[in-house]
Amino acid sequence: EAQVTQNPRYLITVTGKKLTVTCSQNMNHEYMSWYRQDPGLGLRQIYYSMNVEVTDKGDVPEGYKVSRKEKRNFPLILESPSPNQTSLYFCASSIKRTSEQFFGPGTRLTVL
Amino acid sequence: QKEVEQDPGPLSVPEGAIVSLNCTYSNSAFQYFMWYRQYSRKGPELLMYTYSSGNKEDGRFTAQVDKSSKYISLFIRDSQPSDSATYLCAMSDLYGGATNKLIFGTGTLLAVQP
Numbered sequence: 415e416a417q418v419t420q421n422p423r424y425l426i427t428v429t430g431k432k433l434t435v436t437c438s439q440n441m442n443h444e445y446m447s448w449y450r451q452d453p454g455l456g457l458r459q460i461y462y463s464m465n466v467e468v469t470d471k472g473d474v475p476e477g478y479k480v481s482r483k484e485k486r487n488f489p490l491i492l493e494s495p496s497p498n499q500t501s502l503y504f505c506a507s508s509i510k511r512t513s514e515q516f517f518g519p520g521t522r523l524t525v526l
Numbered sequence: 527q528k529e530v531e532q533d534p535g536p537l538s539v540p541e542g543a544i545v546s547l548n549c550t551y552s553n554s555a556f557q558y559f560m561w562y563r564q565y566s567r568k569g570p571e572l573l574m575y576t577y578s579s580g581n582k583e584d585g586r587f588t589a590q591v592d593k594s595s596k597y598i599s600l601f602i603r604d605s606q607p608s609d610s611a612t613y614l615c616a617m618s619d620l621y622g623g624a625t626n627k628l629i630f631g632t633g634t635l636l637a638v639q640p
Contacts, residue, residue: 418569445628456530457570457614457630472627477528506581515628517569 416441418518420505426524427495435490435521437505445508446488447472447515450501453454457504463488494523529553532615532631541640545602549631552596556629560593562598562614564633570614574600576594605638612636 418439439446446461449472454465459472463482477499488507492499495520505518532549532596539545547561550632556575562570574589576582576598582589588601612635616628 441532454534456532456632457616457628459627462627506569512574515573517571519569520567 417514417518418505420503420518420521421520423519424522426526427494428517429495429526433492433495433523435503435505435523437488437490437494437518439488439507439516440469440486441509441516442485442507443475443506443516444509445510445515446482448478448488449506450474450488450503451504451520452501460490460503468487480492495523498524499523500525527552529613529629530617530631533634534632535541536635536637538637538639539605541605541607541638543605543638545600545605545609545636545638547600547602547613547615547634547636549598549617550596551629552599553617553619553629554593554596555619556617558618559589559598560585560616560628561589562616562630564612564614566611573613605636607638607640610637 421436444465449457451457460475461480467478468469487488503521506515508515530551544567563573563574564570576589576591579591579593586603590599612633614633615631
């Protein structure tokens with residue numbers, strides 16, 4: 415089944431404790447993005463990647479890092495999480511820039 | 527002012543009703559317009575996409591774009607309880623532009639009562 419998977423689905427952590435949210439797609443897509451979804455603000459792009467080893471900032475990149483060492487994986491790294499990063503995170507992928515984006519199931523992160 | 531404005535609802539309708547969902551936007555460079563459906567605890571899934579102005583129909587769903595008014599709509603005919611979800615409008619200047627980014631509305635929560 416073609417899909418985007420994210421792990422973990424739920425995470426509660428404390429300020430300053432490094433964490434990684436994994437994202438993997440099995441559709442051989444070139445483009446991958448991370449979004450965060452907050453009430454009243456909608457979905458906002460954090461980072462995107464056009465291919466292996468090619469990443470760039472979206473609208474709200476502060477406090478986040480990403481890497482793209484393999485085509486299928488696009489982890490989101492929070493080196494020192496803070497409470498304002500409490501949010502619902504989605505990974506998305508598409509076969510090329512001008513095609514439908516497929517979203518993962520989301521990761522609900524709470525930073526205490 | 528946000529680039530995309532969407533009434534958050536909630537919108538509650540009886541089964542079988544016609545539902546109208548709307549978004550307005552301010553960036554005249556937007557050319558691609560999409561509607562995503564998001565069920566609780568799930569990721570958004572694409573329902574409809576249209577390019578520039580005009581209508582597009584797919585089953586019970588019709589998407590309309592009026593670029594002159596910077597206004598897009600999604601109509602759902604014969605609404606079903608399974609249509610209960612949050613509906614997100616999204617748009618871009620070149621189906622994602624250089625960053626593959628979509629600009630989303632905040633979503634409208636729809637509840638279809640049996």
